[in-house]
Amino acid sequence: xxxxxxxxxxxxxxxxxxxxxxxxxxxxxxxxxxxxxxxxxxxxxxxxxxxxxxxxxxxxxxxxxxxxxxxxxxxxxxxxxxxxxxxxxxxxxxxxxxxxxxxxxxxxxxxxxxxxxxxxxxxxxxxxxxxxxxxxxxxxxxxxxxxxxxxxxxxxxxxxxxxxxxxxxxxxxxxxxxxxxxxxxxxxxxxxxxxxxxxxxxxxxxxxxxxxxxxxxxxxxxxxxxxxxxxxxxxxxxxxxxxxxxxxxxxxxxxxxxxxxxxxxxxxxxxxxxxxxxxxxxxxxxxxxxxxxxxxxxxxxxxxxxxxxxxxxxxxxxxxxxxxxxxxxxxxxxxxxxxxxxxxxxxxxxxxxxxxxxxxxxxxxxxxxxxxxxxxxxxxxxxxxxxxxx
Amino acid sequence: xxxxxxxxxxxxxxxxxxxxxxxxxxxxxxxxxxxxxxxxxxxxxxxxxxxxxxxxxxxxxxxxxxxxxxxxxxxxxxxxxxxxxxxxxxxxxxxxxxxxxxxxxxxxxxxxxxxxxxxxxxxxxxxxxxxxxxxxxxxxxxxxxxxxxxxxxxxxxxxxxxxxxxxxxxxxxxxxxxxxxxxxxxxxxxxxxxxxxxxxxxxxxxxxxxxxxxxxxxxxxxxxxxxxxxxxxxxxxxxxxxxxxxxxxxxxxxxxxxxxxxxxxxxxxxxxxxxxxxxx
Numbered sequence: 018x019x020x021x022x023x024x025x026x027x028x029x030x031x032x033x034x035x036x037x038x039x040x041x042x043x044x045x046x047x048x049x050x051x052x053x054x055x056x057x058x059x060x061x062x063x064x065x066x067x068x069x070x071x072x073x074x075x076x077x078x079x080x081x082x083x084x085x086x087x088x089x090x091x092x093x094x095x096x097x098x099x100x101x102x103x104x105x106x107x108x109x110x111x112x113x114x115x116x117x118x119x120x121x122x123x124x125x126x127x128x129x130x131x132x133x134x135x136x137x138x139x140x141x142x143x144x145x146x147x148x149x150x151x152x153x154x155x156x157x158x159x160x161x162x163x164x165x166x167x168x169x170x171x172x173x174x175x176x177x178x179x180x181x182x183x184x185x186x187x188x189x190x191x192x193x194x195x196x197x198x199x200x201x202x203x204x205x206x207x208x209x210x211x212x213x214x215x216x217x218x219x220x221x222x223x224x225x226x227x228x229x230x231x232x233x234x235x236x237x238x239x240x241x242x243x244x245x246x247x248x249x250x251x252x253x254x255x256x257x258x259x260x261x262x263x264x265x266x267x268x269x270x271x272x273x274x275x276x277x278x279x280x281x282x283x284x285x286x287x288x289x290x291x292x293x294x295x296x297x298x299x300x301x302x303x304x305x306x307x308x309x310x311x312x313x314x315x316x317x318x319x320x321x322x323x324x325x326x327x328x329x330x331x332x333x334x335x336x337x338x339x340x341x342x343x344x345x346x347x348x349x350x351x352x353x354x355x356x357x358x359x360x361x362x363x364x365x366x367x368x369x370x371x372x373x374x375x376x377x378x379x380x381x382x383x384x385x386x387x388x389x390x391x392x393x394x395x396x397x398x399x400x401x402x403x404x405x406x407x
Numbered sequence: 408x409x410x411x412x413x414x415x416x417x418x419x420x421x422x423x424x425x426x427x428x429x430x431x432x433x434x435x436x437x438x439x440x441x442x443x444x445x446x447x448x449x450x451x452x453x454x455x456x457x458x459x460x461x462x463x464x465x466x467x468x469x470x471x472x473x474x475x476x477x478x479x480x481x482x483x484x485x486x487x488x489x490x491x492x493x494x495x496x497x498x499x500x501x502x503x504x505x506x507x508x509x510x511x512x513x514x515x516x517x518x519x520x521x522x523x524x525x526x527x528x529x530x531x532x533x534x535x536x537x538x539x540x541x542x543x544x545x546x547x548x549x550x551x552x553x554x555x556x557x558x559x560x561x562x563x564x565x566x567x568x569x570x571x572x573x574x575x576x577x578x579x580x581x582x583x584x585x586x587x588x589x590x591x592x593x594x595x596x597x598x599x600x601x602x603x604x605x606x607x608x609x610x611x612x613x614x615x616x617x618x619x620x621x622x623x624x625x626x627x628x629x630x631x632x633x634x635x636x637x638x639x640x641x642x643x644x645x646x647x648x649x650x651x652x653x654x655x656x657x658x659x660x661x662x663x664x665x666x667x668x669x670x671x672x673x674x675x676x677x678x679x680x681x682x683x684x685x686x687x
Contacts, residue, residue: 247507268525
């Protein structure tokens, strides 16, 4: 009893120390991103990095629903765009009080004289921020409930999400008068009176992105560790078994899908702030597929992998498109093929299974052999190890 | 003390006209250990599927502890979904061990043990110390203490079988449905599994489906023989063995399959062995 209590105390202690360590690492990275990167990178590159960090948030969301829960969503572009539009609408309503027409300028082009009803709540900043998260999350919850309750999964789920993407693309693309159709919302002026395009404002957005990414990471970490995380993996691996253990997978999937969509919404809003435009192109199927690729490259079911994959692939993409404007897409395609064939578990997966042990060996640390523990305790094996060094 | 834990009345399940179960009647007392045997295709697995709600009966009904496995809704009665039947206290071990390979045995047991299986309590309620102790105790019972924290995919087949039995216990059901627990096990493992089931039978009601006649002899008290979706006969092992119908059913199969197992008492009845693990 006392030893058990001691073991349990030691275990919580160790867990607490590990959490603190991880917190420290995340904070350190955040500080480097905020304090060091602006010195190292030009304004243009820093802005790119900020965008990619925003995209990393949606990658975290995809990792949650795909990597951990096993539902391949090819429709996260919808949620990303919805978040972007929600905040862009707020930005478009920052009209100086002395302007002659109190409407976003594109509306008067199309002869709209009165602000459509659904624009009105977006005057309010708090509402807009809430909408960035809640509109995608609610949509995902409703969509997810209908789909998951009917036990649709696997490739059928992927196709459904893709179909939804096309529907939303066409819906947004066609609404010239209401949301400027194909052109999307752009040409933002101010937020809280500060000019959006100014370097300082953009730096604030950059810092905000870093913090929100750290927050999103913490949230995902919390969701995927502990019993809830185990349940998600169990649902991914054998849903039928979960049912006969008394779990109803529907609720879990709906929650994760909604959280994942909410994260995509945040990412969309941050991306919009830093690119200065949101258009239906964010609901391109190709873009949604790209998101999945970032996660695949980094390593599915690894949160660090999702972030890393996003940043690497996107920087690779921008580098290649600058160097080889004609042929960069081939390079990118080749890269993906290479990753899928050589590193099926992504970069982090490969690091864990191969580079990790080698690194320990270089550092001269004792390697933990992942054989059966009974081997480890077997006196014969111990004897052999000690006397013959393998 | 003769309450029934499980009663099945006139149960028929047909798939596109093929009757997997045909007007089956069956009942089991609380605390009983019952073994169901029968040749391949006799409907044994379908039988379990109906009890756990995976397959809906075409006709007839299943009573668990005297209540039907149906719920009243505004639109009339409907069958309870699988997870609710499981929460009522019916646990199932599958034919091929179905443990979560990417989780450790400890995690496997923890999620089975979890008393509040809805989304938010799973997320927000931490496992208390008592719960962790119980899980550790279970790990000891199934002999996986040394392997408690490695991925379950590294376990041997026998260990997976045991882990799944452990998961079943963690769920603390009133009725254990155990589908071929010794398929693919060595003789020694088979015997240990038999001992485990016998010791469990003191606290649980257990329904075992099995092919391995040596094993059946080790654990069986009451045996039910299924054949072509119907209950062929029921009784003690000795009674069943001497039943001419049973002998005929198995003998009939023997002529085509030429596999035999000697039953006790010098009499030789013939059963098919090594049934395929994915019998529908």
